[in-house]
Amino acid sequence: MKVDANYNQTAPYVRVNSKPKAENGTKLYSPTQEKVNMGHESKYSNIWAEIAGEYDIRNASFDELCDISLKLYEAGEISLAEHAFLTFDPSKSPQKIKTNMFLTKTDVNGKRDWIAEYQAKVNMDLKTGNMLGYKNNQRLLDILIRL
Template sequence: MNINHITSMPSHALSAKSAIRNTETEDQFSKEVEKTQNTSLMEKDTSNIWEELSKKYDVTNATFDELKEISMSLYEYGEISFKEHAILTFDFDRGAESLKEEISGLSPNFTMYATQADASGKRNWIEEFQARADRAFGYGNLIGHHTNLSLAGILQRLER
């Protein structure tokens, strides 16, 4: 072996995704989020949010907009996680429309929902999330199965 050139390159390569972090900004953001969450929870009485929501909404006959209001209230009161809120409020109609635009040949009646809504857009959201859980299980998606069963359980707490 003939070595003609020696360089002063480091023996390790830096990843293209080297993390340059602004810890001051991150710390400030984290403190603001925590402050907002703590203030929100202190100002609200979480003891009867479930009862109030079950009186105001019928989760077995509700629109998607009503489901979003329910989910937002539960999230703001700290009763559900951000992940649960995000999954409850993911708009399957917009998702289906986006897929129809991107994938040629999809039926105009294509939907991502597992259950049928009535003419006014209301559906039984407990049945919807149970059906999503069943569908996920059928595909072997155990995480999706568990997540959707959990969400159905949350909505069952609101059932009249």
């Protein structure tokens, strides 16, 4: 008898009436495939103008960026993953990671040009060959430019 180490036996049990969650009407979460209303009309279609009138993205603190991100997420204009990327604060992480991951300087009031920051991140990712980081940061940059 010949035994192959690559042979995988599956369990013989099959659930009856099992359907994927998406067929049952529930939403499967995927951070990269979540539909976002970039440029489409929604009930919050003027949220971009409201936020742009209230905040200056080229001179905003990290807390203001978090407020902007939360408003866009609650309006359904950005995904949960994009909201998480925009609001991640490495200084509050329990892990030992580099606490200052920003590439641009803040002014004396702790405010920063967030478009320049994400443009610098996009350029750094492209230069180092980090294509996943490039894609994610380019998406975030596109959101910020829209403000």
